Amino acid sequence: MRRIVILILTLVLLSVTACASRAETMRQVGPIWYENQAIVLLYHDVVDSGEGGAADEVSTIRSDQFEAHLLAMRDNGYRIISMEDFVEFILNQKPIPANAVVITFDDGYENFYTHAYPILQKHGVTASNFIIGIYSDTYYPDAEPHLTWEQMKELKQNGMGIYSHTYNLHRTANTGTDRVESALTHKLFLEQKERLETDDEFKRRIKSDLEFMNRRIADELGEQTPLLAFPYGEYTDLTVELAEEAGIPIFFTTREGINSSTDKLVYRINAGEPYMTAEALIQILQKYSQT
Numbered sequence: 466m467r468r469i470v471i472l473i474l475t476l477v478l479l480s481v482t483a484c485a486s487r488a489e490t491m492r493q494v495g496p497i498w499y500e501n502q503a504i505v506l507l508y509h510d511v512v513d514s515g516e517g518g519a520a521d522e523v524s525t526i527r528s529d530q531f532e533a534h535l536l537a538m539r540d541n542g543y544r545i546i547s548m549e550d551f552v553e554f555i556l557n558q559k560p561i562p563a564n565a566v567v568i569t570f571d572d573g574y575e576n577f578y579t580h581a582y583p584i585l586q587k588h589g590v591t592a593s594n595f596i597i598g599i600y601s602d603t604y605y606p607d608a609e610p611h612l613t614w615e616q617m618k619e620l621k622q623n624g625m626g627i628y629s630h631t632y633n634l635h636r637t638a639n640t641g642t643d644r645v646e647s648a649l650t651h652k653l654f655l656e657q658k659e660r661l662e663t664d665d666e667f668k669r670r671i672k673s674d675l676e677f678m679n680r681r682i683a684d685e686l687g688e689q690t691p692l693l694a695f696p697y698g699e700y701t702d703l704t705v706e707l708a709e710e711a712g713i714p715i716f717f718t719t720r721e722g723i724n725s726s727t728d729k730l731v732y733r734i735n736a737g738e739p740y741m742t743a744e745a746l747i748q749i750l751q752k753y754s755q756t
Contacts, residue, residue, distance in 0.1 A: 495542030498754040503551055503565040503724050504543075505717070508592075508737030509572055510609075511580040526737050528580045534736060535588050537743035538566060543750065545590040548626040552690050555715055558726045566750075568592035569717065569733065571630055571694055573601060575610035582620060593626030595694035595717065598678045599633040614685045621686050628692040629713075632678035634671070635696035647699045668707055675711040692717065705730070723753040 509524035511531050538545065544562040551567045553559035568585075570577050573596030585592055600611040612620075617627045637645040641654035641661055649671065652662040662670065679691040691713045695704070698719025705716060715729050722732030736746055 497563045498542065498751060499723065500563045500755070501561070501726065502753075503546070503554065503561060503567055504750060504753060505551070505567040505569055505724060505731055505733045506736040507719065507733040508568070508570045508581070510574055510737070511576050513580055521739055523739075524735075524737055525739060526741065528584060530742070531581060532584045532588075533743040534741075534746050535584065535590060537747050538750070539588070541747050541750075547591045547624065548593040548628070548692070552692070552715065554726055555724075555729065555731075556690070569694070570594040570737075572635070573597055573612045573630065575612055575616070578612055578616045578620065582623075582625065585625070586623065591624045591626070593628055594620075595628050595630035595692075597630045597632070597635045597696075598681050602681070617686060627682060627686055628694070629675070629678045629682060630694050631696055632674045632681065634674050647697055649696050650699045650701050650704055668703075671704065671707045672711050675708055675713065679712060690714065695719075700730075 508526070508531070510522070511526055511528055514527045514529040535545075543564045543566045546561055546565045546567060548567060548569075550559065550561055551565075554561045554565075568590070570581065570592060571594075573594055577592075577594050581592065594612065596612060596617070600608065601614060601617070612627075621627055631649060634647075634649040636648050638648045638651070639654045639656070640646045640651045652667045653670075654661055655666075675693065682691075683689070691711070692715050693708055693713045694717040700716065700718070708716065715731060717731045717733060719735065720730075720732050721734050724732055734749060735741075736749075
């Protein structure tokens with residue numbers, strides 16, 4: 466009987482300890498800058514810290530710089546949440562921690578796997594990449610290497626997110642004027658027919674691309690809520706309408722701001738520039754303080 470009592474007391478103690486541990490995990494540490502909102506960060510390229518020259522390029526940061534961003538956010542009380550939690554916050558008003566931050570990358574470059582992913586794993590946080598489907602399906606020897614589906618499967622299995630940056634609309638194209646425009650937002654000039662696309666042709670091209678990309682991701686990585694980051698950050702009301710018809714409920718822009726649970730057009734802060742030190746990033750984030 467004594468052994469049974471001791472066993473019961475041990476189990477109770479373990480249960481209390483586990484609950485206390487979970488409560489400590491959920492407790493906000495440090496100042497509360499904002500609540501019931503989320504900041505989404507945007508990155509593109511991460512190069513190895515030894516490749517100093519490449520880190521001077523637009524939309525590129527060094528790996529040690531990226532790690533410094535993560536550490537600075539942690540030390541200042543920011544909580545990095547998963548894309549899944551952010552989607553639940555937007556679609557179903559699921560609560561999120563105070564000072565919530567979502568990390569996103571655009572374009573699906575392979576250096577997300579080789580340089581950013583190990584740092585994210587090291588610090589136990591997650592990020593999502595919006596990939597351009599055709600660059601993972603087709604080898605382009607002159608293009609910067611992009612993620613393979615095998616790499617993306619590993620990323621997904623280890624908590625990273627993979628979403629759509631369109632299949633083949635991240636490009637500019639001839640619109641019959643002296644300017645090239647985004648293939649997502651403008652009618653294309655059909656050279657063989659010597660005319661612009663009709664309204665129906667434009668709508669069919671956009672919707673079929675978005676639907677095809679949703680299916681490619683689902684076939685390779687499993688079913689999930691489809692999300693879309695607009696190429697070049699450009700979109701129109703018609704673009705959004707067609708994307709919604711393709712089953713996409715949330716869209717990621719390049720407009721700067723902070724997001725509430727009603728924002729289906731998501732604001733993002735560009736954190737992936739060579740000049741963006743950890744201190745500069747924190748200063749930008751604290752512009753959105755409610756205190």
